[in-house]
Amino acid sequence: MKISGSQRLPFPPDQSYALMQDPEALARAIPGCESLEQTGENEYRMKMKMALAAFSGAFEGKVRISEQQPPSSFRLDVEGSGKIGFVKGGGVLKLEPSETETVVNYDGDVQVGGTIAAVGQRLIEGAAKSMIQRFFEKLAAS
Amino acid sequence: MATTITRPKTLIGKAIRRREDPRLITGTATYVEDIKMPGMHYAVVVRSPHAAAKIRSIDTSKAAARPGVVAIFTGQDVSKVGPVPCGASLPGLRVPNHTILATDRVYYAGHPVAVVVATDRYIAADAADDVEVDWEVLKAVADPLKALEPGAPAVHPQWPDNKAFDFHQEHGDIDKAFAEADVIVKQRILSQRLIPTPMETRGVVAEWRAADRALNLYSSTQIPHLLRSMVAQMLGLEENRLRVVAPEVGGGFGCKLNVYAEEALMGFVAMKINKPVKWIETRRENYLTTIHGRGHVDDYELSAKRDGTITGIKLRIIQDLGAYHQLLTPAIPTLSVLMMPGLYKTQNIFADIVGVFTNCVPTDAYRGAGRPEATHGIERMVDILAAELKMDPAEIRLKNFVQPNEFPFPTATGLIYDSGDYAAPLKKALDIAEYEKLRREQSESRKQGRLMGIGMSAYGEICAFGPSPATPAGGWESATVKIEPSGKVTVLTGTSPHGQGEETTFAQIAADELGVDIDDVLVVHGDTALVQYGIGTFGSRATAVGGTAVYFALQDLKAKIKKFGAMLLNSDDVTLANGQCIDNKTGASKSVQEIAAASYRAMQLPPNTEPGMVSTHFWEPPNFTFPFGAHLVVTEVDRDTGAVKVVRYIAVDDCGNILNPLIVTGQVHGGVAQGIGQALYEQAVYDEAGQLITGELMDYAVPKAHMLPWIESDHTVTPTPVNPLGVKGVGEAGTIGCSPAVVNSVVDALSPLGVKHIDMPMTPEKIWKLIRSAQ
Structure with a gap:
């Protein structure tokens, strides 16, 4: 499933870029994130809780940042699995200045499996969009 | 010399309420x-x-x-x-x-x-x-067409082409038929994957x-x-x-x-x-791991004369098998080939099946098992041909039917159709619908810009599975009938039901044959420790094969009753009627109950006769039976939303003799519900990675009562010569006759927009897009 869109951060691009590479800021901003610990260069182990319709469950997974071109773009790959299935996704985030702010355009693919695929596929797009929005709202507030 | 008087039948043909229902509807049954x-x-x-x-x-x-x-x-x-x-x-x-x-x-x-x-x-x-x-x-592959492409992920690494088998059958001279044809029509027709969805999951x-x-x-x-x-x-x-x-x-439908x-x-x-x-099994497990049905991609070609005579049928089936073979997985599409000529005479057929492995749960028998696919295909193609020739769809069918004087009729696929009058149910359906008037209404409604459709199907099916040589595990069925010392009758059947109402119909047979009260008859099934061996319930075989075994066990028992009765009455001329063995000379009589008691007490035995009153019969059917019928469907399509409304549903089914019209009608209703499910709503969908995304009832649209029309059910009766009850079977008829009639109706509704074919399910989204692209 393709997921794309754009969000705004009320900071200039270099500050926005730095924020999105900062594990502590990310941990605070990712909805349901319980821990984000660095396991290597640009690699993190993440624990998060996710709820989708009637399902909620803990996910454990990896986050990897690559193709970094500060302050204009980077690639983010996320892979997680838990009792209700697995999620695998990746995409490129592009940062563009807009006056004093930053517009973040994202474009990626998400694949889900297990119970969440069987029962929640039609809800995932909406859920992903709202999670992304919450993520940027929290990031903006940091 | 004993003579037989035909006793007026008292229970056969009557709408006896199902004796199993009280425990089912009060929640007291044991699953x-x-x-x-x-x-x-x-x-x-x-x-x-x-x-x-x-x-x-x-x-x-x-x-x-x-x-x-x-x-x-x-x-x-x-x-x-x-x-x-x-x-x-x-x-x-x-x-x-x-x-x-x-x-x-x-x-x-x-x-x-x-x-x-x-x-x-x-x-x-x-x-x-x-x-x-x-x-x-x-990497996984879920789509059978993609699985056949070079370089596709191999489901089983040892077979990189993902093919499980190739099957070919042909008869007659197909090349000549196509070379000499006035018209050839072609169409790819899909029969989508379906999830059987019994109310009770496995356990x-x-x-x-x-x-x-x-x-x-x-x-x-x-x-x-x-x-x-x-x-x-x-x-x-x-x-x-x-x-x-x-x-x-709690239901099976083949799964x-x-x-x-x-x-x-x-x-x-x-x-x-x-x-x-x-x-x-949870419902989600049921959807993921219990077999699915259908999963066909069918390429059809029909050759015909200008007057509408069908001269040949070519069919290439791509069957999505899933990852494994369950019990009958690869056999199901071969039934489609057997049924491919439908009710039509043509002796020129050419069929190929490619069985394809995919990373999906296996497909297997689902209500109709191979025959709905074949019927859907031929009945769509006949309509496509009629449209091409600008003929009326009823007329082209009547022209090509096997005629009543041609039975037993050998088909191009090697079957022998037992009996039939194929025009009768179609004509009856047309009469009920007031067809001419309906067509006039349609042309009026078209002038007003409405999208009204009239569609029909004339189906045949293979039932009463079947002669043992034609089945994988024996096609006979068994019955034991016991009259207990108290006179109560116990019927043990090898065809274990899951909603077919055999506890009622088999009791009707036994009560009528013995002349006892139906409440004195108990039908026992489904326990290998109690019942002699049996084959089971599928392929519309329960009454036609299992019921016939009961009938023959009863004949043996009646002969024994008469022997004991003659002995007790000291007569050599007795008649068994209305539960009494009567001395034809004196009029003296002994009841079946008295005779049963005497047979166990065994104070005296007739010559060469064992004590007791038990008989077991294993009945091997000499042929399948071939029920048939015609369904006629009136639909109206909402131009703005694409929603299809079934305005009228007329089902005229010929299942041979009818033992219990209530049960027969119930089977037709249930079958039509599942046929409409396939035609309009249901589809098992896997994403590209092989994830089932219709994994629960929120996403897989089993029709609910309000999504189904009133069904006008009627019958013609053509008994089969295959069994003495004259019954053909009706468990799958509704499903088989339904989907092509509904699709033909909707295609007819949209034909003014240039629509020639629609694949199932005909969801509002799909229809809306068709309407939009036509405008």
């Missing part, structure tokens, strides 16, 4: 889930979330540490259990080794990899979540009685005896040490005509832990 045993343990199966993956390792330590967990078994632990059987054989068929738990690799999402057993079902479910499998995810209780070396297996199955034979073999247990009980079975991994697995678990164990 597998209702079985309680001291010390019961509960099993939950750990399943793959991936459609294709290698298993690097399985860590059960965390799950095993959970209090209440008794045992966990993985593929290595069950390596001695035999594979899930495939009963179908085709030349060159590739049969993957279908172990009951995956060992090193999984082939579809939902593939069982381990079983967790605990003292409580919730503990078992939580512990199943604790089982950690290290997966190496592989198994296994109880190992170690002291007796006996395994009791309770399973929601259509085939208790075949299941016993095959599970005994899988477990390496002597067959007479295994008892299979099918208690109340319980099977042997599943969990049935052997629970037997294995019970024997290992020496405690009874219960496994009840």
